[in-house]
Amino acid sequence: MPSKYQIQVKDEKGRLDKFIAEEINDLSRTRIKELIQDKNILVNGKSAKVSYKIQSGDQISVTVPKLKPLNAEPEDIPLDIIYEDQDVIVVNKPQGMVVHPAAGHPDHTLVNALLYHTKDLAASPEGFRPGIVHRIDKDTSGLLMVAKNSKARKSLESQLAHKTNKRQYLAIVHGNFGEDAGAIDAPIGRNPYHRKKMGIVDNGKNAVTHFKVLEQFKKYSLVRCQLETGRTHQIRVHMAYIGHPVAGDPLYGPRKTLKGNGQFLHAQVLGFKQPSTGEWLEFKVKPPAIFEQRLTELRRNK
Numbered sequence: 001m002p003s004k005y006q007i008q009v010k011d012e013k014g015r016l017d018k019f020i021a022e023e024i025n026d027l028s029r030t031r032i033k034e035l036i037q038d039k040n041i042l043v044n045g046k047s048a049k050v051s052y053k054i055q056s057g058d059q060i061s062v063t064v065p066k067l068k069p070l071n072a073e074p075e076d077i078p079l080d081i082i083y084e085d086q087d088v089i090v091v092n093k094p095q096g097m098v099v100h101p102a103a104g105h106p107d108h109t110l111v112n113a114l115l116y117h118t119k120d121l122a123a124s125p126e127g128f129r130p131g132i133v134h135r136i137d138k139d140t141s142g143l144l145m146v147a148k149n150s151k152a153r154k155s156l157e158s159q160l161a162h163k164t165n166k167r168q169y170l171a172i173v174h175g176n177f178g179e180d181a182g183a184i185d186a187p188i189g190r191n192p193y194h195r196k197k198m199g200i201v202d203n204g205k206n207a208v209t210h211f212k213v214l215e216q217f218k219k220y221s222l223v224r225c226q227l228e229t230g231r232t233h234q235i236r237v238h239m240a241y242i243g244h245p246v247a248g249d250p251l252y253g254p255r256k257t258l259k260g261n262g263q264f265l266h267a268q269v270l271g272f273k274q275p276s277t278g279e280w281l282e283f284k285v286k287p288p289a290i291f292e293q294r295l296t297e298l299r300r301n302k
Contacts (some may be wrong), residue, residue, distance in 0.1 A: 010059040016043065016052040020062060025066070027197065035064065037132035072101050072128045077113035082283050086146055087152035089114070089131070089274045092285045095141040095261050100129040105138075114146060121146070122153040132268070133157050134230055139290050140249075142169070142267025147275075155275035160230060166271030169225045169235055170214075170287055171295060173244040174253065176221055181212040184238040188231040197251060198233045200241050206233045209238040217298040220247060224268075235265060249296075260290050 007023055017032045020041065032041070032050075039047045040063040054060075080092040093099070093110055100111040114121060114131060121131035131146040133156045144191075145165075147153035159165040189204030191197035208228035215222040221244065225235045236252050239245055245253035249263040258264060271282035286292070 003064040004223055005060075005062040005064075007060040007062065009054045009056055009060065011056055012054060014054060015050070016041070016048055016060075019054050020060070024062065035062065040065065040287060063216070072109070072111045072115055072130065073107065074116035075107065075112035076116050077108065079113050079117055081117070082143065082285060083281065084119055085274070087148055088156070088272075088281075089148060090270060090281075090283050091144050091146060093136060093141060093144055093267075095288055095290075096137050098134050098154065099135045099144070100132045102115050102128075110144070118148070120148040122149050134160055136267050137236075137263070137265075138167075139262025140265045140267060141291070143270035143283055143285055144267070145270060152275040156272060157279045159272050163228055164273070166269060166282065167227045167230070167267065168269035169227070170241065170266045170268045170291070171225055171235060172247040172255070172258065172291070172298070173221050173223055173239050174219065174247060175244045176216045176219075177213045177223075177244070179213070181210070182242075184209045184211070184242060186238065186241055188237055198231070198237050200237065204232055204283075205229075207234055207238065209235055211239075215299075217302050220298055222295065222298075236263060258294050260294065264291055264294065266291055 005024060005298050011036060012019055017029055017036065018034050021027060027265045035041045036050050042061045043052060044059050081089060082092055083090040098105040098109045101107065101110050108168065111129060111132065125131050131148065133145065133147050136142060136144060145156055147156050185208045186200045187204030188198050188207040189201040191199035206229060210226045210228065212224045213221055214224055227234060235248055236246050240252040246265050247253065247258040248260040266287040268287065269282065269284045271280065273279065274281055
């Protein structure tokens with residue numbers, strides 16, 4: 001059954017979408033926009049635009065249809081597979097691809113492509129993320145390890161939990177550094193004022209990022225970040241926290257930044273023990289062309 005809400009505007013002001021987001025905490029702005037466009041949100045019995053300015057006395061009705069259960073289906077999408085054996089797949093995820101189906105991204109994900117590539121993926125409790133033991137953001141490129149069976153899943157998850165694997169990222173960040181290296185130890189949790197953001201919060205989960213400055217340019221720097229923990233948006237949040245947000249980051253960075261397809265963050269190195277043999281495996285991939293292009297320009301203008 002759909003959920004229904006009746007809201008009367010008293011003395012509030014502002015846009016319709018923002019008002020509803022504040023009134024109904026479970027709805028994201030993106031979801032609210034979809035509901036408005038589908039005429040599931042009515043003002044005084046009529047459809048309205050997202051930008052409608054609410055007025056005192058407005059009667060707003062909100063109908064939230066029940067979302068269809070997520071179900072990953074195979075899709076013939078090209079994959080850049082770096083390594084594969086009977087237990088694991090190492091894939092170089094392109095910038096712009098979501099790792100697994102989620103609300104707003106029901107298909108065309110890495111999982112959809114993996115299901116077309118192989119029938120051997122470790123089952124997941126949710127059903128829509130088989131094989132996935134860790135993630136990188138949609139607009140972050142680079143290496144991911146994928147489990148092909150339950151034994152491999154347990155091994156890889158244990159390595160992540162005990163911090164025995166290796167995950168290094170390249171990032172172009174704003175500003176220059178006075179030090180060559182450092183460590184950021186600051187707890188990360190959901191930003192209480194912005195649903196889509198994470199932040200440094202007192203009751204957040206322990207998060208540690210080590211960084212090394214590789215090159216410095218005019219207004220930007222190239223850094224290597226190594227994860228000790230793996231929190232959502234960890235590098236993006238931590239670098240912004242110390243005053244060096246990742247270039248191109250639409251969520252945590254400034255508007256005036258390097259032109260690209262999102263944040264200039266690339267999972268360059270991935271290392272772990274092979275689940276069956278215990279052999280150490282390590283892989284390294286180059287950043288995408290847009291990343292290399294911007295680096296070349298920064299070096300030229302150094």
